[in-house]
Amino acid sequence: MSELLINDISMRFDLPNGTSIQALKNVSLDIKTGELLSVLGPSGCGKTTLLNIVAGFLAPSEGSIVLNDKVVLGPGAERGMVFQQGALFEWMSVRENVSFGPDMKGISRKESSENVEHLLDVVGLQDFKEKAVYELSGGMQQRVALARCLANDPDVILMDEPLGALDALTREKMQSLVLDLWKETGKTIILITHSVEEALLLGERLLVMAPRPGRVHKEYRLPFADLGVGNDLREVKKHPDYSNTREEILEMIWNMEEEIMGRTDESA
């Protein structure tokens, strides 16, 4: 049973000038296997920090991360990452990038090739597998990143604004792809975004975070991710609950932003 527990995480950054930033305060979450969790919040509310703690790149000031009854102490292959951009290896072909994880584990190319080819098919890059990654468009590069992550067969996939650098059309296609992959693989996914629409469409469970200190503000259980699997996402957006929830969340984030602006104005 792969369950991800985020136990009362707090994170304080001590700055060289003596002050400190409380990036996260008492964040607790219990993420079930196969759950698709999207995390939304104004920028600076600690989303990336939270994900980096789960990934094991940062040690929290307080609290702990437990995956499959094991405390997370550093990065590991059971937690795959998909970054916004720039995390592919330019010196490798598309296929070499995808088979990086198996290669590192010492699995022979022969053994891994079936899975790698399958993933290249799934993300639609079969025809581009011998190309260098810098020859691909941004959307294709993110598909390579997805395939590379999946090739390693992680228990949890962590995505930090994976579609943030893409244009609107490509982004929509990629959202469908993420949903399809989620359904097909049954992986636990945590997806950070600052697009409300994306959070709604891709979040079976949606977490709105508030800043200063970063904390969980509100949680939603949403039907749209399930509706979206294999379907046109534009149809999903016509669902009456969709626009209501969207308005509610937009309002919420708007108020948070207002509050931040107000505070900075005062301090200035």
Add this chain to the structure above:
Amino acid sequence: MTGLLVLALYLGVFFGAKVILSRLFSGAFAPRGFNKIKTVTFGDESAVNGNRMASVISVLTIFWIWVAFTNSVIPLPKMPGPFAGETSFTYTATQEDGTTDDATVSILVYREDIQLTVDEAGVAGKQPEVPEVDAGDGFAKNDTLTAARYGFEVINVWKNDEVSKKEGSRITAINGQTIEPGGSVKTSAGRIGLTDKGTPTFAPSPGLRMPRLYLPAPEIVMDRFLRLNAEGYQGFTLWEHTWTSLRRVLIGFVLGALIGIPIGYAMGLTNWSRGWFDPIVEFMRPVPPLALIPLMIIWFGIGEQSKVILLFLAALWIMIIAARSGVSGVAITKVHAAYSLGASKWQILRKVIVPNSLPEIFTGARVAMGVCWGTVVAAELVAAEVGLGKMIVAASRFQLTDIVIIGIILIGIIGFLIDVGVRALETWLVPWKGKV
């Protein structure tokens, strides 16, 4: 003076060729390809691509100036040459009692480099004999002498006169023009003067061309090159001189890279190494390798060891710094991604950090090779038995300017080829450079 003339000529061709050629070949000067549809090109660096004609004319102009200011046989317009051939002047000697007498001085001006020339039969040229002249009448007798082009002769006209300088004979006129000690008279052949003590001098007109000693004509350099190729210089063939210099650079650079790159990686990866090497690197980086030459000679003599160690040191700091900044240039997301894909530290080093730092390392290698090439020549100038620098400095001691020029041209060509080679290697090994 000549320098200003060269500059004026050069600028004249620069602007003149542009004006004339853009009239004649307006098509070749029009923007091409995508630049055709750009309305803004001034300030848009991407719209600037070197004019081919300009490059060709630029090289030809240098060649022409070389020809024009030397006594070249190449049939191109040339500056007025130095005087050569026969000339004469008359001097008027006056005795203390006022009696005067005229006498002629015949001068044969010969090529200053006559001994370096070879005729069709292969016989080296000889300084000409002093021509015989009739002594003439009066107390002042006719004189005769030979003078080299660009030379300067002090003429003891009294040596055959009946009344010597000591006995009160003074020169009072040249070619009928009155002259005082320290004065001079110009003729088409040169300048006749009197020293402060009243002795005539003759300086054949040098024209505007350089004597061979300063700047040999292109064909002389070419001829010397062919001979160097066949005979070598100071016991070593031209190829041996060249290859020795190049080999020193290659060995020094490879050693510097082999040791410098791992140190640079260590500095980029561990606190201890960063702290350990930082003071040394920061201290040695600004020391020009040339400043180390004397110490290297004191410690290791003038042989191969001293050269290779010098070049090793020249390359070392550059490669350390290149590798270190190569590591710091690795995007942290790539390292994170690799860790999340299960890579070990060793695998991260091999599969992520090393390839990612290759562009920086190649940039460093280009700089290091350039510095090493400059340093080896300088080190050989100071002390060496063989090498291009040694060839140049030895030739300059014997005033063999043509060999000096050949050496400089070879050094330039090889330096250029080294850079082209490293760049080609770079495009082959780091095809992603600048595309990310």
